[in-house]
Amino acid sequence: MIRPFRSETERYGEYSKAGEFVYDHPFQWGSKRTGPDLHRIGGKYPNIWHYHHMIDPTTMSPGSIMPAYDWMAENDLDISSTPAKIRAMQTLGVPYPEGYDEKANADLMKQAESIVADFKKNDVSIAANKELIAMIAYLQRMGTDIKASR
Numbered sequence: 001m002i003r004p005f006r007s008e009t010e011r012y013g014e015y016s017k018a019g020e021f022v023y024d025h026p027f028q029w030g031s032k033r034t035g036p037d038l039h040r041i042g043g044k045y046p047n048i049w050h051y052h053h054m055i056d057p058t059t060m061s062p063g064s065i066m067p068a069y070d071w072m073a074e075n076d077l078d079i080s081s082t083p084a085k086i087r088a089m090q091t092l093g094v095p096y097p098e099g100y101d102e103k104a105n106a107d108l109m110k111q112a113e114s115i116v117a118d119f120k121k122n123d124v125s126i127a128a129n130k131e132l133i134a135m136i137a138y139l140q141r142m143g144t145d146i147k148a149s150r
Ligand code: HEM
Pocket: 034, 035, 036, 038, 041, 044, 057, 058, 061, 064, 065, 066, 067, 069, 135, 139
């Protein structure tokens, strides 16, 4: 959550608005932060930057104390419960279209394939079904509703 203080908005961008979290269940505002605020991280760096940063943060940010998440490039993403998660969100008022529970994983894989295709330009080869790809998709989505509307 980016607070409405100049020191934060100068560094991270537009402060967080309640409406941007209206479909989060549970919503995840907190008061503890380790490392930079990530709410407006979407679009700040190319996909390949995130790939290298998650494998070894010090390659992109020398001296970083962030732990490596290289194992996410090995682990397969578990998508078996996606339909049930979509249905649960629908009961909580998230406006996914009727029947989207059965389409969500196809959209997920399409998005994952586009990130993997993007990596090919940098001679990086990784399967689309790895956890790291989903993490990058999530990071690139963060805080972009407001950016997109401008
Ligand atoms: C899955 C968990 C995490 C993700 C997705 C993540 C992601 C990121 C990203 C995208 C940045 C770049 C921010 C920017 O330049 O605007 C960053 C930086 C940073 N993160 Fe993390 N982080 C995670 C976990 C952690 C943890 C557990 C720590 C605690 C030590 C941490 C500490 C830092 C620090 C100190 C930086 C600034 C230096 C750097 O750019 O590497 N992060 N993180």
